[in-house]
Amino acid sequence: MTTPPPGLRERKKQATREALRAAALRLAVERGPDRVRVEDIAEAAGVSPRTYNNYFASREQAIVSALTADREARIAAAVAARPAGVRLADAVTEAVVEQYTNTGAPDHRVLPLITTRPALRDAFLDTTAGIEAPLAEVIAERLGDVGEDTARVLAAGVTAAVRIALEGWLRPAGGAGAGEAGSAESSAGGGLVVPSGSLPGRLRAALAPLAPAFDAAERNARPREGPAGVPVERTRPSGGRPR
Amino acid sequence: MTTPPPGLRERKKQATREALRAAALRLAVERGPDRVRVEDIAEAAGVSPRTYNNYFASREQAIVSALTADREARIAAAVAARPAGVRLADAVTEAVVEQYTNTGAPDHRVLPLITTRPALRDAFLDTTAGIEAPLAEVIAERLGDVGEDTARVLAAGVTAAVRIALEGWLRPAGGAGAGEAGSAESSAGGGLVVPSGSLPGRLRAALAPLAPAFDAAERNARPREGPAGVPVERTRPSGGRPR
DNA sequence: CAGCAAACATGCGTGCACGCAAGTTTGCGT
């Protein structure tokens, strides 16, 4: 199930996709991202403008995809890779943190560029939605099929938490979708809030509140044993939440 | 903070918004929703097409907004209205269910119409994102200011759960004419799965997995008392999760 | 009441997303 012969057609397709990615990123860095039209990207990649939209639904997606690439699959794999004994919440948290720590930016000019422009910022945030389905799958895997719906909700929760963490991380600007709350904001200097600043810190902080939900789901959906019939040794399925 | 004199300008603005809503809905029902252009809506409302986009960012928003109206504020208010003693998870769940049970569709031809067309369906689902900010605010209210970030995450989790519930709810919807909601019922007893079919059922099922997270947040963020200094009597902040 | 500044409606122009209907390439069975 790993594409024994990748097939010529599929390879060309991926090549085109990659070419568009590269072209979009390069042009966006060279000129401003606002000075790049779809037509330019397509031309640089050697395809027609119309074809561009067969690969990317929006102008920003190509640029952002250079950063996100196949992060979805990576996160799912990272979760699946954790030994079955660890707390699900921990497995997911670490997998997410791991995949977001190295932003995968080849050029250090890229990140400031994305965080600056609102359109790119939004497109970047939208990519987090992509991790939901794979996550739901691996979570359901661990929860057993009885928790399929629960897995979906938990995965969605994780996705939402990640989105919030990212929003906070690249803050100095804000607002997406509908109206922004904004009014009664935390001007009060309560220091015990998030120690944040670093992305990993924010991610952990955002995911922490969901841990009890994972524990509960895990607890009441699988009082079973490990893959070899060995009773699983758990690392604290419950208890006070960390940090 | 309730606009003592609403102001003439603001009234006109709301009137225009309402006119656009009504026109969009009416035209969408009369002809198919695909046979309505922004230009038509604008004309029917007596404004220019350009003005339409000053009120709604997309063509579908106007149609859908007839259903969603001010649901965001209603949910927040509903949560705030619950007595302080009840479990936060219950308060939120009930508030959400309450606001989504009466879909607020004046015309029964409207719902089938929205559930059918993918574009409208997506636009409708997008509106759920709007409840996040108000929800976060009221949740933060109950959690105390120390849980502000937690509140955001929980609110986002609720939003995601609602979205999933809605997706599942209007999945079996299809066909041109008849759109009967809530028919396929729970299979027999093997499953503790969801008995779903009805929207309220799906909402509760989707929100249930998050309850432990609410409990934990509530537990460790506010060992305090009620608004009048009276120790709050809680309805089981912890314990096995219901249903 | 006069006048000014902000908010708003509107026209115009640009770039974009996407359906549709060809033309072209790839994969596969015979």
Next chain:
DNA sequence: ACGCAAACTTGCGTGCACGCATGTTTGCTG
């Protein structure tokens, strides 16, 4: 090798979102 069907690319046309500049309305203040 051959040829067909599906997949892909491409040009074209339509409707849409939105920035910008301008004329008009509203609300406020001296």
